[in-house]
Amino acid sequence: MAKRTKLRLKPDIFLYIAVIIVIIILGNKGINAYKTHQYHKTTEYKLITIGYTKKDIKLLSKYYSEKELTKFTKDKKKNKLLLSLMENKYYLHKNLDSYLEYQDLNPNKKLEDVIKEVNIRHNYAYYEGTVKTDTTLNNEMLVNKYYYLTEEYEPDDLVTISTKYSWGTLGSKKIRQEAYDAYLKMHEAANQEGIYLMVNSAYRNYKDQERVYNTYKNNQGEAYADKIAARPGFSEHQTGLALDIFSLKSSTQSTFKDTDAYKWLKDNSYKYGFILRYPEGLESITGYNFESWHYRYVGVDLAKKIYESGLTFDEYYAYYIEK
Numbered sequence: 052m053a054k055r056t057k058l059r060l061k062p063d064i065f066l067y068i069a070v071i072i073v074i075i076i077l078g079n080k081g082i083n084a085y086k087t088h089q090y091h092k093t094t095e096y097k098l099i100t101i102g103y104t105k106k107d108i109k110l111l112s113k114y115y116s117e118k119e120l121t122k123f124t125k126d127k128k129k130n131k132l133l134l135s136l137m138e139n140k141y142y143l144h145k146n147l148d149s150y151l152e153y154q155d156l157n158p159n160k161k162l163e164d165v166i167k168e169v170n171i172r173h174n175y176a177y178y179e180g181t182v183k184t185d186t187t188l189n190n191e192m193l194v195n196k197y198y199y200l201t202e203e204y205e206p207d208d209l210v211t212i213s214t215k216y217s218w219g220t221l222g223s224k225k226i227r228q229e230a231y232d233a234y235l236k237m238h239e240a241a242n243q244e245g246i247y248l249m250v251n252s253a254y255r256n257y258k259d260q261e262r263v264y265n266t267y268k269n270n271q272g273e274a275y276a277d278k279i280a281a282r283p284g285f286s287e288h289q290t291g292l293a294l295d296i297f298s299l300k301s302s303t304q305s306t307f308k309d310t311d312a313y314k315w316l317k318d319n320s321y322k323y324g325f326i327l328r329y330p331e332g333l334e335s336i337t338g339y340n341f342e343s344w345h346y347r348y349v350g351v352d353l354a355k356k357i358y359e360s361g362l363t364f365d366e367y368y369a370y371y372i373e374k
C-alpha cells in the first residue's frame with residue numbers, strides 16, 4: 052500500500068520540481084531584465100554609451116560627485132582633453148579653468164607644459180596675477196616673480212653672520228637663526244673637503260631691494276632692471292632664508308659655476324637644508340638666469356625631497372605645498 056502511494060506521488064513531485072525550476076528561470080530572467088533596465092538608467096551606462104571607459108569614469112569620479120558626473124552624459128562624446136589633463140601627474144583640479152583657457156590660447160603647447168606653467172602661474176606675465184606669500188609656512192614659504200612679501204615683512208629671528216664666513220663689515224650680513232645654524236654645519240663639512248665657503252649676500256629688507264632695483268631702473272630702464280634684479284617684495288633675500296654663497300678662492304659670478312665649491316654645493320647643500328634655487332636651463336620656470344651662487348634654506352626634509360624630485364622649488368611648491 053505504501054509502495055503504491057509512493058509510485059503515484061512520484062510524477063506529481065517531478066511536476067512540482069519542473070514548475071519551480073521554470074519559475075526560478077523566468078524569475079531570474081525577469082530580475083536580470085529589470086537590473087539591465089535599471090543599469091541603463093545609470094550615469095555610468097550613459098557615459099559608456101558616449102565613449103567613456105570604466106577607467107575614464109573612475110578618473111572623473113576622483114574630481115566629480117555622482118551628481119556632477121551627470122552633466123557629462125549630456126555631451127555627444129567623451130571629453131578627451133579633460134581626461135588627458137587629469138591623467139597628468141601634476142594635474143590640480145582647482146586650475147582646470149586656467150588650463151583650458153591657457154591651452155586655448157596656446158594650442159601647440161604640450162599638455163604637460165600647460166599644466167606645469169599654469170601651476171606656477173606662468174599663464175600670467177611676471178609681476179602680474181601676483182599672490183601674497185604665505186609667511187606662516189616659515190621655511191617653506193615661496194617668493195618669486197608672482198609671490199611677494201609686503202614692505203612690512205621682516206623675520207624676527209635674524210642673526211649676524213660672522214665675518215669668518217662672510218665678506219663685508221660685521222653686522223652687514225644677517226640671516227635667520229635656523230638657516231645660520233644649518234649654514235655653519237655646511238661650512239664645516241665643505242671645509243673638511245678643502246672648500247672654504249663665504250657669504251656674499253644674505254638678508255635684504257624691502258627698502259634695500261627697492262634701492263638696488265631702482266638704481267638699475269633709473270639708469271638702464273625697467274626691462275633691464277627686471278632682468279638683473281627682483282622688484283621690491285619679490286626678492287627671496289627678504290625671507291632671510293636666501294644666501295649668495297661663493298668660496299674664498301672664487302667670488303666671481305661668471306666663473307663660480309666652474310669651481311669645486313659650486314660642484315660641492317650642488318651635490319651636498321640639500322643635506323644641510325639648502326637648495327640651488329635657480330638651476331641651469333630652467334630660467335623659463337624660475338624666472339631667473341642660472342645662479343650658481345644663490346641658495347635657499349627650506350629645511351633638511353624638504354630640501355631632500357626637492358633635490359630628489361628633480362623639480363624646481365616653484366613647481367614643488369605648487370604641487371606639494373600649496374596644492
Ligand SMILES: [Zn+2]
Nearest residue numbers: 293294295345
Ligand atoms: Zn641671491
